[in-house]
Amino acid sequence: MRDVVILGSTGSIGTQALEVIADHRQEFRVRALGAGGGHLALLARQAADFHVDVVGIAQEKATEFAQLWSELFPSLPQPQIVAGTQAMTHIAQMLTGDSESSGVVLNGITGSVGLRPTLAALRSGATLALANKESLVAGGSLVRQAMSWPGQIVPVDSEHSALAQALRGGRHEKGLTSPVLSGHSEVRRLILTASGGPFRGKTRDELREVTAQRALQHPTWDMGPVVTINSSTLVNKGLELIEAAYLFDMQPQDITVVVHPQSVVHSMVEFCDGSTVAQASPPDMRLPIALGLSWPDRLDTVARPCAWEEPCAWTFEPYDHEVFPAIDVARQALATSALHPAVFNAANEECVAAFVAGRIGYLDIVSTVSEIVETFEDAGELSVAAVEAAEDWARQAAHQRFMTAI
Structure with missing residues (x-):
């Protein structure tokens, strides 16, 4: 049984992670949950359902949480409450270890405030299932320095999870996500897929009058406003390129972005002999989340597979650098x-x-x-x-x- 700490438990990543764990309770034990405090009732129900030892929360929400717990669960012992600006960092270092058999800290916090908890988890020796992309974007070099052992980070973003899975198809002695292997790297380049957002195929003149309402209408995913706008400008792919460079120790020019509107192939790895290995599945974040929790093993029946008995078509096309320059700006930032x-x-x-x-x-x-x-x-x-x-x-x-x- 693997111990788990979840940071951002009431957010999208955290709630889906607990859904996965609920279906595989024999595999995991949830030791601590951390949240900002915007959904106290949900946090209390999560803590009660999984019998957690510790809850991390903002200082101003601690008393309210304790009162709510006594009202909702008077017969259950209250978990220890860690409150304040360092609460997430504190519970991120609860688990210690030095190998894949150690506990797992899932960082599902939004924003660069997730950097300090990421560093704390790494220094503790726990496995880090990383969904907080800002940790790598803002502090990638610091994250690399804080690692306790090779393979300590397991990416949870669907694209980077796909790359980690595809990299099993060949030898790659570099990167943060796998132990060092002998021999030269067989990887030629990484290929990130992008849905293209709602403005795929548009010209810059056509984009001049785009409103926020239009930009917030993503064709595939239901996301928050920042992520949705980022998807429309392809800033999200620029951020993912930076992540991939740090995770897999690749040069920016060796990471390619292609547009794949169906969002079924989540990313690919091209090897030196000309072969390409892709990871494909219907869009469902529970799959990379489950892999982040159980890596390097897979859990049974997490998400539905592709329906190969039905006709389907996948298309790929290059993105327009002139219309969507964000990826080039990200490359330049990373190289500077x-x-x-x-x-x-x-x-x-x-x-x-x-x-x-x-x-x-x-x-x-x-x-x-x-x-x-x-x-x-x-x-x-x-x-x-x-x-x-x-x-x-x-x-x-x-x-x-x-x-x-x-």
């Missing part, structure tokens, strides 16, 4: 310094918020991000404080540009 990706991400978050609020136009999102990334000067320090300072600088730079535009 360890802190430029943090600037890329933070500036984009501010620009998306400004677009949704009607303060800037759709095409202004990526163009503003590009300007901010080009302007940033890395002082050479690499630390969590330096990452946070770079993010703060990017947010302030974005706001200054918004004020100038007004």
Whole structure:
């Protein structure tokens, strides 16, 4: 039985992870749950259902949670409450180990606040099932330094989970997700698939008048506003490219993005002999989540497979660099310094918020991000404080540009 800590338990990743665990209770024991506190009743029900030892929560929600627990579950012992700004970091380091048999910390927190818990989990020696992409985007070099053993990180994003699975088809002695293997790498390049978003095939002129309402209508996924807008601009693929470079120790130019509207092939690996290995499944985040919890093993009956008895067609096409320049901006950020990706991400978050609020136009999102990334000067320090300072600088730079535009 594997011990599990879930950070962000009331969010989409966390709730689906607990669904997987509920169907495989003989495989896992949930030791702790962490959440911001926006859904206290759900958090209490989760803690009671899985008999967790510890709950991590924001300081201002601790008393309310305790009162709610006594009302809902008067006959059950209350879990220990860890509250405050360091609550997630505290429970992230509960589990210790030095191999794949250790406990698993699933980081499903949204935003770069997930970086410190990621580093804490890695330093504890626990396996890290990583769904918090900002940890790698903002602090990829720090994450690499914090690893306790090869293969400690298991990616939970569907694209990176697909790459990790496909990499089993050949030899790849580099990367964070697998132990070092003997011999030269057989990997030629990684291929990230993108749905193309709601504006696939559009020209830049056609995108000038795009409204937030239109941009929030994704053809495949039901996601929050930031992720949905990122999908429409292909900023999400830029972020995933940065993640993949750190996870699998690949150069930015050796990671290709292709448009695959059906979203069934989640990513591919091309090997040196010309063969390509793909991971395919109907869109369902429970599959990469389950793999993150059980890696390197697979659980039974997690998601439905492709229906091979029915006719289907999958298409692939190159993305338009001129219409969607975000991926090139991400490549440049990654190639410039360890802190430029943090600037890329933070500036984009501010620009998306400004677009949704009607303060800037759709095409202004990526163009503003590009300007901010080009302007940033890395002082050479690499630390969590330096990452946070770079993010703060990017947010302030974005706001200054918004004020100038007004």
